[in-house]
Amino acid sequence: MMAQYLALREEAGDALLFYRMGDFFELFFEDARTAAQILDIALTTRGEHMGEPIPMCGVPVHSAESYLARLIKAGCRVAIAEQVETPDEAKARAKREGTPSSKALVGRAIVRLVTAGTLTEEALLEPRRANMLVALAELRGSIGIAAVDVSTGAMVLEECDPEMLGAALARISPSEVVVPEDWAQGPDAAIFRPRSTFASDTGSERLRTIHGVATLDAFGSFTRAMLAAAGGLIAYLDHVGRGNLPLLLPPVLRETQSGMAMDEATRASLEILQNSTGARAGSLIAAVDRCVTGAGSRILAEDLSAPLLDSDRIEERLALVQFWRDRPIERAQLRDALRAIPDLGRALGRVVAGRGSPRDLGQLRDGLSEAMRLHHWLTGAPDRPAMLDAILSRLTGHGALTDLLSRALVPTPPTERSNGGFIADGYDAALDELRATSGDARRAIAAMEARYRDETGIATLKIRHNGVLGYFIEVSARHADRLMAPDSGFTHRQTMKDAIRFNSLKLHEEAARIAEAGGHALAAEEAHFEELVAEVVAAREAIAATAAALARLDVGAANAERATEGDWCRPEITEDTGLAIKGGRHPVVEAALAKAGERFVANNCTLGEDDRLWLIGGPNMGGKSTFLRQNALIVLLAQAGCFVPAESARIGLVDRLFSRVGAADNLARGRSTFMVEMVETAAILAQATGRSFVILDEVGRGTSTYDGLALAWAVAEAVHTQIRCRCLFATHYHELARLAETCEALSLHHVRAREWQGDLVLLHELAEGPADRSYGLAVARLAGVPASVVNRAKSVLEKLEATREATGGIAAGLGDLPLFAAMRAEPAPASAEQQLADALQDADLDALTPREALDLLYEWKRALPRRNG
Numbered sequence: 001m002m003a004q005y006l007a008l009r010e011e012a013g014d015a016l017l018f019y020r021m022g023d024f025f026e027l028f029f030e031d032a033r034t035a036a037q038i039l040d041i042a043l044t045t046r047g048e049h050m051g052e053p054i055p056m057c058g059v060p061v062h063s064a065e066s067y068l069a070r071l072i073k074a075g076c077r078v079a080i081a082e083q084v085e086t087p088d089e090a091k092a093r094a095k096r097e098g099t100p101s102s103k104a105l106v107g108r109a110i111v112r113l114v115t116a117g118t119l120t121e122e123a124l125l126e127p128r129r130a131n132m133l134v135a136l137a138e139l140r141g142s143i144g145i146a147a148v149d150v151s152t153g154a155m156v157l158e159e160c161d162p163e164m165l166g167a168a169l170a171r172i173s174p175s176e177v178v179v180p181e182d183w184a185q186g187p188d189a190a191i192f193r194p195r196s197t198f199a200s201d202t203g204s205e206r207l208r209t210i211h212g213v214a215t216l217d218a219f220g221s222f223t224r225a226m227l228a229a230a231g232g233l234i235a236y237l238d239h240v241g242r243g244n245l246p247l248l249l250p251p252v253l254r255e256t257q258s259g260m261a262m263d264e265a266t267r268a269s270l271e272i273l274q275n276s277t278g279a280r281a282g283s284l285i286a287a288v289d290r291c292v293t294g295a296g297s298r299i300l301a302e303d304l305s306a307p308l309l310d311s312d313r314i315e316e317r318l319a320l321v322q323f324w325r326d327r328p329i330e331r332a333q334l335r336d337a338l339r340a341i342p343d344l345g346r347a348l349g350r351v352v353a354g355r356g357s358p359r360d361l362g363q364l365r366d367g368l369s370e371a372m373r374l375h376h377w378l379t380g381a382p383d384r385p386a387m388l389d390a391i392l393s394r395l396t397g398h399g400a401l402t403d404l405l406s407r408a409l410v411p412t413p414p415t416e417r418s419n420g421g422f423i424a425d426g427y428d429a430a431l432d433e434l435r436a437t438s439g440d441a442r443r444a445i446a447a448m449e450a451r452y453r454d455e456t457g458i459a460t461l462k463i464r465h466n467g468v469l470g471y472f473i474e475v476s477a478r479h480a481d482r483l484m485a486p487d488s489g490f491t492h493r494q495t496m497k498d499a500i501r502f503n504s505l506k507l508h509e510e511a512a513r514i515a516e517a518g519g520h521a522l523a524a525e526e527a528h529f530e531e532l533v534a535e536v537v538a539a540r541e542a543i544a545a546t547a548a549a550l551a552r553l554d555v556g557a558a559n560a561e562r563a564t565e566g567d568w569c570r571p572e573i574t575e576d577t578g579l580a581i582k583g584g585r586h587p588v589v590e591a592a593l594a595k596a597g598e599r600f601v602a603n604n605c606t607l608g609e610d611d612r613l614w615l616i617g618g619p620n621m622g623g624k625s626t627f628l629r630q631n632a633l634i635v636l637l638a639q640a641g642c643f644v645p646a647e648s649a650r651i652g653l654v655d656r657l658f659s660r661v662g663a664a665d666n667l668a669r670g671r672s673t674f675m676v677e678m679v680e681t682a683a684i685l686a687q688a689t690g691r692s693f694v695i696l697d698e699v700g701r702g703t704s705t706y707d708g709l710a711l712a713w714a715v716a717e718a719v720h721t722q723i724r725c726r727c728l729f730a731t732h733y734h735e736l737a738r739l740a741e742t743c744e745a746l747s748l749h750h751v752r753a754r755e756w757q758g759d760l761v762l763l764h765e766l767a768e769g770p771a772d773r774s775y776g777l778a779v780a781r782l783a784g785v786p787a788s789v790v791n792r793a794k795s796v797l798e799k800l801e802a803t804r805e806a807t808g809g810i811a812a813g814l815g816d817l818p819l820f821a822a823m824r825a826e827p828a829p830a831s832a833e834q835q836l837a838d839a840l841q842d843a844d845l846d847a848l849t850p851r852e853a854l855d856l857l858y859e860w861k862r863a864l865p866r867r868n869g
């Protein structure tokens with residue numbers, strides 16, 4: 001066995017080897033250690049290898065999926081080694097080969113590699129997330145990208161420049177990336193494959209064979225880099241599936257300039273599909289998604305990841321949303337219907353990959369017949385938008401297949417196919433007969449039990465069945481003598497502690513009838529299963545189109561639902577470079593506030609040719625970041641074809657969206673370096689066009705005041721004067737306000753705040769004009785910084801400002817401020833106790849109301865340094 005194991009281990013490469021032994025997958029050596037730790041299961045030993053005990057752990061075959069899921073999530077790949085012959089076959093083989101049959105080892109082979117990007121199992125996939133596998137190939141300075149969702153077969157080919165690869169991968173968000181072995185440029189965790197598999201001619205040939213076409217022209221004009229990537233992708237799928245290819249739909253060409261461009265940093269900062277910690281909660285999609293099907297959520301995620309640039313296509317989507325928004329009753333009916341529809345695309349994926357179950361066929365039957373019902377219902381609807389018509393045309397045409405599946409399958413087919421029982425009565429007369437035979441025999445056996453009780457006078461006699469003996473007659477030891485008699489007609493089979501088991505000729509005959517009929521019935525069901533699978537495979541493209549159409553229908557209705565729920569509006573898309581958002585809101589922040597019972601303050605944003613850049617000041621926590629992001633998100637939503645959280649929105653198409661957050665604000669993401677901030681900012685300056693929309697949040701913050709201010713100044717100026725794009729720029733540098741003197745299309749704004757009874761009230765309301773002063777100290781007090789520290793800061797600030805006045809304009813870096821010389825010369829501040837004593841001395845007690853006196857006491861108490869312990 002060791003030799004067989006080691007050979008398979010070698011073949012598995014860097015994957016963990018699941019070695020099938022009876023009802024378990026066992027892991028040995030290092031694999032066992034790794035898996036035991038990840039899965040938190042017991043590590044034992046079995047036998048010895050070179051004098052050392054062999055570490056081992058195992059998982060039961062019937063629950064292997066959940067263990068696989070955890071290993072895959074932890075970044076492992078798993079090779080499944082199955083037994084490929086029965087023990088009897090192994091013995092027969094041993095005999096032929098002349099080895100003693102006691103030594104016969106069941107043959108095993110790796111039947112599949114389970115990897116993160118090639119999953120089809122329901123239990124291993126997230127219903128609302130596409131699972132993308134990507135292959136990359138470089139050809140003459142261009143990168144070909146082949147991306148496939150193996151669970152549904154959707155395949156996209158595209159090409160990009162090397163410097164845009166990061167943005168493309170961020171958009172696709174693959175679970176696994178495959179590259180040629182000598183690949184030099186990221187991503188880090190790629191799988192290396194032989195370079196020879198990334199050849200454009202074999203890629204093209206494989207695609208043509210798979211889709212049975214002489215040329216790929218009908219699908220699009222793919223470049224050689226794309227085809228090379230496709231070649232690498234298909235070869236990898238061959239490799240992991242051991243020659244069993246999953247469902248692959250005809251490749252779709254993605255044009256480079258087809259959508260709104262967003263780079264990695266922008267996606268991360270806008271938290272589109274996940275928040276900064278990688279979770280869905282708190283992301284844009286979590287706040288938007290009201291889809292009732294997993295497939296709908298997957299399409300919506302795609303829409304939000306790749307907003308459009310083509311106003312006709314955007315309007316098509318918006319018209320569909322509008323259609324459902326105006327029909328609340330029908331919308332509710334539609335959503336109820338969709339909710340009950342199984343995930344057709346993924347069921348199809350499993351069936352085509354050869355991993356389908358009778359249950360998957362049942363799902364296809366139910367989904368397709370529901371699609372046809374929806375087609376029938378919606379064809380009657382008046383005023384249908386174009387997109388709905390396109391959807392409807394793909395919901396129909398499955399009459400013959402659904403009819404076949406309906407006749408063939410029982411109402412709820414099982415997941416396990418080896419036990420049969422999924423083909424309906426009445427579908428196949430021969431199968432019915434076999435079932436009748438075994439039914440007859442079962443009844444005969446039941447009757448036999450009663451007869452034997454009568455004949456023997458043993459009321460407790462039973463006819464039972466188990467996996468080892470089959471059918472047998474059982475009596476207690478007390479009664480056994482009667483059956484033991486030589487002429488009793490019973491033959492002894494087994495003596496247990498309290499029971500003795502017998503056989504009889506008649507019982508043997510009936511049992512044989514059941515076994516034979518059962519075996520034939522299983523074979524017949526298996527044959528029907530294969531036929532049904534073949535029918536589904538033949539119709540795969542039409543089924544996939546129906547699945548996609550249902551998902552699109554879901555997205556349209558879900559966006560209408562969301563719009564109604566939040567009173568969102570239909571954006572007006574224009575070809576100019578204006579942006580006019582009235583009463584805009586941030587969908588995520590608004591939802592979070594609503595949960596806490598608080599209200600979101602809506603704000604307007606109007607940018608145009610002569611007012612392109614808004615410089616926004618105001619206190620920390622005043623709502624600057626929120627305002628910036630909400631406008632970017634509204635643009636993104638609009639171009640994704642969704643309604644938007646605003647009273648009204650006119651949006652001149654945005655070709656590229658950039659969002660940058662100053663390093664200091666981004667600490668949580670662990671990207672504190674100023675370098676990162678500058679690299680990202682440089683990308684804007686290199687890539688933004690006059691049609692772009694840029695939001696800059698505290699850029700320049702990640703370095704000392706002097707550098708930071710200078711950089712923020714220069715960046716704002718460049719955006720204003722050279723790029724001339726729409727831009728919102730939040731900053732705490734008051735000095736930037738002076739840009740308004742030279743930049744004619746720059747205007748000053750601030751988030752309003754008010755000091756009220758010594759406390760700061762943040763109004764989260766945008767107003768025109770520069771921020772009047774820094775509210776930093778008030779914010780500090782709000783945050784609970786002790787009053788003594790705040791007071792000290794206040795006096796430092798006063799000195800600072802006086803110095804600034806004196807030096808005129810922009811303050812110097814803190815280090816060389818004359819102020820510090822002045823401060824150093826000053827006596828150190830009095831101790832907190834001394835300050836308190838002074839304050840008590842100065843207090844005019846008679847002028848205080850009791851309430852004020854109490855407040856004062858509280859304040860003094862706060863000002864006292866805390867005692868240790």
Ligand code: ADP
Nearest residue numbers: 599600601619620621622623624625626627764
């Ligand atoms: P800043 O960028 O000015 O420091 P943020 O945009 O991060 O401020 O906002 C801080 C907090 O203020 C948010 O987490 C939110 O709770 C609240 N807030 C922001 N904008 C609004 C608004 N328009 N209406 C209500 N609350 C808001």
